[in-house]
Amino acid sequence: MGFFHHKKEISVQTIRRLPQYLRIFYNLHGYGRELVSSTFLAQETQLLPIVIKKDLQAVGAPSKLRAGFKVAGTIAAIEKFLGWDNLNKAFMVGVGHLGSALLGFQGFKNHGLEIVAAFDTHPEKVSAEVNGVHVYHTAQLATIIEKLNLKIAILTVPASAAQGITDTLVNAGIKAIWNFAPVNLTVPPDVVVQKEDISAGLAELCAKLKR
Amino acid sequence: MGFFHHKKEISVQTIRRLPQYLRIFYNLHGYGRELVSSTFLAQETQLLPIVIKKDLQAVGAPSKLRAGFKVAGTIAAIEKFLGWDNLNKAFMVGVGHLGSALLGFQGFKNHGLEIVAAFDTHPEKVSAEVNGVHVYHTAQLATIIEKLNLKIAILTVPASAAQGITDTLVNAGIKAIWNFAPVNLTVPPDVVVQKEDISAGLAELCAKLKR
């Protein structure tokens, strides 16, 4: 007994900084750089070296003693930690302004996400292609989720529709929902929801501005 | 001496939760509700009552003792704290996928923002209207900023262009930049930058999912 291996919990803030590191490491790798120090990264990110050091240590990034972190190895470590080393099939529900914009974002493949379907209720959108992704009618959600083996839902529908669609998703076995609707979704405990609220950032900006 | 009035610093996390409260209070106000308790709000938001209580106390929301927070007064308090009680003239630089999507978002007027101009370099976009907002050529930035008395910049350009445009904005006297480009901008200390990174949220989702 006493041998529970408590892999030290990684903080949310650290997790949220990882993509930023990843972008920089991709660049460095492109330039053929093999090692990079936390002080260098600190300049790029405007964070403190110690923060970066601890973040990278937390995900097990390999380093050469007293010389810096190994670029290729760190990329692998971060990608593995986030599960971005292989692609999850994702789909979008709601192809409005925001949905279309996200579909147009080419970077998701670097983020472990492959968007393979979209859903909407508007007749003029259904059956069309938006940025190369086919749009199905929302009524087909359950069917297509199973047929295409979809895993992650991106929810960009109006607030009023969000909970109803969420219930459908949960029944269809979806375990991860990235929620852009301004609502708090109610889901079973085994379903993970990540809520994005763009006005939170605006509030932060305005508060800083008033100071 | 010793009479410096240190208005107690409000935490970033509290600030980021304010818009969520505001949405709920708007709804309640629409229903004619005059008082609401922190326990009720806790159910709506999936936060703890104590968090809400402290957040609202922090912005000076008025309450009736042992009965709840006053709906109308709390709206006023939050709006005032964020400076959302009167509109700031904002503009968008970069009318790509994301820029257009944001221009289509009708809610900014509730968030103290009035988007009155947009800028892009692509000839086919310049002089057009996107969601009722006129698109100027980026070369005209400085001129139009002064002529229209613009205050807040929303930056939705590619990473490679972001710093250059930022320099132009700073020279034109802009003091607040809402940055959606995946770069850390360098600005003088009196300029406020709020950086949004959508992949941070995705990272959080993926990390939760792996657990």
Add this chain to the structure above:
DNA sequence: CTGTTGTGGATATTTTTATATCTATATTTT
């Protein structure tokens, strides 16, 4: 070879943020 510098690694400290506990008292219930 010698001294200097910069580094990851480890640990300690401080600050921030979240959570718990207690109190007096309006409001509601009996």
Add this chain to the structure above:
DNA sequence: AAAATATAGATATAAAAATATCCACAACAG
């Protein structure tokens, strides 16, 4: 009228996150 309940308000505690400090040693300059 009396008892029970729920509330803001205040304070105390715990947890999380950021920051500082120290160390041994690679890398490098001379």
